[in-house]
Amino acid sequence: MQFSQQVKSQRCDLGASSGVDLGAVSWQIGSAFLAGTLLEVASHPKPGLVTARSNGSHSDMDIKTFMVASAAIAPCFYQCAEVGTRHQGSARELLRPVREIGCRYEGLLLAATGGVNTQRGFLFSAGVLSAAAGRLARDRMSCDVDRLFSTAAAMTDGLCARELGNGGDREAVTAGEWLYQRYGVLGIRGEVEAGFPTVVEAGLPALRSARSKGASLEDALVHTLISLMAVCEDTTLLWRGGFEALDFVRSKAREALQAGGALTPAGMSAIHQLDAECITRNLSPGGSADLLAVTYGVDVLVSGAPGAGTAFAGQPCKAGQSPQPPRIS
Numbered sequence: 001m002q003f004s005q006q007v008k009s010q011r012c013d014l015g016a017s018s019g020v021d022l023g024a025v026s027w028q029i030g031s032a033f034l035a036g037t038l039l040e041v042a043s044h045p046k047p048g049l050v051t052a053r054s055n056g057s058h059s060d061m062d063i064k065t066f067m068v069a070s071a072a073i074a075p076c077f078y079q080c081a082e083v084g085t086r087h088q089g090s091a092r093e094l095l096r097p098v099r100e101i102g103c104r105y106e107g108l109l110l111a112a113t114g115g116v117n118t119q120r121g122f123l124f125s126a127g128v129l130s131a132a133a134g135r136l137a138r139d140r141m142s143c144d145v146d147r148l149f150s151t152a153a154a155m156t157d158g159l160c161a162r163e164l165g166n167g168g169d170r171e172a173v174t175a176g177e178w179l180y181q182r183y184g185v186l187g188i189r190g191e192v193e194a195g196f197p198t199v200v201e202a203g204l205p206a207l208r209s210a211r212s213k214g215a216s217l218e219d220a221l222v223h224t225l226i227s228l229m230a231v232c233e234d235t236t237l238l239w240r241g242g243f244e245a246l247d248f249v250r251s252k253a254r255e256a257l258q259a260g261g262a263l264t265p266a267g268m269s270a271i272h273q274l275d276a277e278c279i280t281r282n283l284s285p286g287g288s289a290d291l292l293a294v295t296y297g298v299d300v301l302v303s304g305a306p307g308a309g310t311a312f313a314g315q316p317c318k319a320g321q322s323p324q325p326p327r328i329s
């Protein structure tokens with residue numbers, strides 16, 4: 001079976017068993033994605049990106065910026081999941097209330113960071129996915145990759161045409177709109193509307209393969225990021241350096257993977273080298289970083305792996321026991 005097929009076959013009964021408290025499930029969903037973004041930014045090395053030990057190619061943000069931003073947006077994922085557990089309309093109709101929540105928290109994110117755009121793409125992706133997971137729990141359906149991403153795709157069906165295609169004749173407001181008009185790329189909207197193909201085909205297989213080989217969580221996350229960078233059409237790279245920058249980063253990421261990625265000394269050396277080159281060129285694959293955080297959160301949800309400190313609602317911890325958070329070292 002193709003590895004990506006194996007990925008799709010894993011599932012977890014978020015709310016499938018009867019009598020599960022959907023409020024608790026919403027917290028569990030939100031916690032999975034919060035863990036994803038916190039573990040993403042903490043991991044090191046990440047070419048051009050902020051880590052616990054480097055500001056990467058950013059003069060306007062560091063790990064503390066991400067901490068306050070994550071604290072500001074954390075409730076968003078719980079609220080989006082909770083809306084998903086209650087919403088009675090179609091998946092497509094679910095996007096509107098989720099978008100209202102997301103836009104409110106985008107404002108809170110920017111207020112928390114003094115206007116710095118740390119995680120807009122992740123806020124959008126994880127908000128949609130949290131609502132999608134909540135909807136599956138409402139229907140007592142087990143949460144697997146296929147159902148989760150197809151629900152997200154159904155929620156955002158037509159989004160690119162509505163927000164990018166028809167907007168072609170008006171002045172671009174955001175980076176994504178400008179890049180669509182300039183290069184025809186769809187950015188995060190295209191990734192979500194297509195059902196997160198980059199996460200299915202690159203992110204989840206890389207994370208699970210690295211963990212199965214005994215890599216530490218941090219090395220597995222770095223390895224997953226490089227796997228995402230090798231294929232992601234990252235508009236933050238396009239924004240900063242056009243297709244020359246995007247092609248450079250993707251080819252260097254592929255070279256690092258051929259040397260073993262974060263799982264071998266040669267591969268890790270190539271990753272450190274790419275980090276230095278991204279900083280020299282002021283390049284930052286923020287889109288791939290977002291997808292890394294999404295990959296981790298989805299893995300926690302569908303495989304039942306304990307997220308950082310979260311327990312699955314369906315498996316209450318015994319008194320005195322606490323879930324073992326994943327080793328980051």
Ligand SMILES: CC(C)(COP(=O)(O)OP(=O)(O)OC[C@H]1O[C@@H](n2cnc3c(N)ncnc32)[C@H](O[C@H]2O[C@H](COP(=O)(O)OP(=O)(O)OP(=O)(O)O)[C@@H](O)[C@H]2O)[C@@H]1O)[C@@H](O)C(=O)NCCC(=O)NCCS
Nearest residue numbers: 102118119120121122124127174176187188233235286287
């Ligand atoms: C729906 C929106 C989020 C779309 O926003 P926009 O029109 O701007 O579209 P994009 O620019 O295409 O994407 C926005 C961010 O998404 C990330 N991203 C880009 N490409 C991809 C991809 N292929 N896959 C996944 N994610 C992608 C990326 O975000 C990350 O990078 C940012 C940090 O990098 P940096 O270079 O520092 O960015 P800037 O500060 O902007 O540039 P500089 O000035 O520093 O050079 C950071 O955002 C990361 O997250 C793209 O930036 C939006 O329009 C929207 O509607 N938002 C409201 C929220 C919402 O709808 N929520 C609903 C559910 S809650």
Ligand SMILES: Nc1ncnc2[nH]cnc12
Nearest residue numbers: 041049050118286289290
């Ligand atoms: N670690 C990171 N550094 C820079 N931009 C990001 N966007 C999301 N995560 C990021």
